[in-house]
Amino acid sequence: MITRRMVLVGSLLASSIVGGSSVFAAPRRSRVMQLLDTDNDGTVDLDEAKRAASALFDRLDRDRDGTLDRRELRGRLNRAEFNLANPDKDGTLSKDEYLRLVERRFRAANRDNDGTLDERELRSRAGQALLRLLQ
Numbered sequence: 807m808i809t810r811r812m813v814l815v816g817s818l819l820a821s822s823i824v825g826g827s828s829v830f831a832a833p834r835r836s837r838v839m840q841l842l843d844t845d846n847d848g849t850v851d852l853d854e855a856k857r858a859a860s861a862l863f864d865r866l867d868r869d870r871d872g873t874l875d876r877r878e879l880r881g882r883l884n885r886a887e888f889n890l891a892n893p894d895k896d897g898t899l900s901k902d903e904y905l906r907l908v909e910r911r912f913r914a915a916n917r918d919n920d921g922t923l924d925e926r927e928l929r930s931r932a933g934q935a936l937l938r939l940l941q
């Protein structure tokens with residue numbers, strides 16, 4: 807037997823699926839936010855960004871020499887970006903240099919200067935440039 811209540815709940819579910827903006831729908835968290843936001847406060851802070859960047863650095867460093875050359879970066883930075891991040895011009899990025907670049911891109915993406923990146927800031931062009939160094 808179908809009660810009025812079941813019909814009501816059914817139509818609410820349907821409208822939240824179709825409309826996507828129903829108050830009954832859980833706030834949507836992007837895959838990348840779920841991945842980076844380790845303290846689950848809904849934003850990415852600099853510590854979280856640096857931790858992800860450090861883990862990616864280690865994964866990309868195939869020859870385990872503690873630095874990334876352009877081949878290991880596999881297109882994440884173009885030549886100009888690489889040169890900017892590599893002031894000592896030794897042909898590789900140390901983890902320090904890499905994390906300094908991450909910090910610069912984090913600050914560029916953090917438009918409202920509140921110390922954290924929300925979904926919208928991550929989706930911005932500056933946010934996407936940061937994400938290329940994190941995943």
Ligand SMILES: [Ca+2]
Pocket residue numbers: 842843844845846847848849850851854
């Ligand atoms: Ca967080």
Ligand SMILES: [Ca+2]
Pocket residue numbers: 867868869870871872873874875878
């Ligand atoms: Ca290396």
Ligand SMILES: [Ca+2]
Pocket residue numbers: 916917918919920921922923924927
């Ligand atoms: Ca922000």
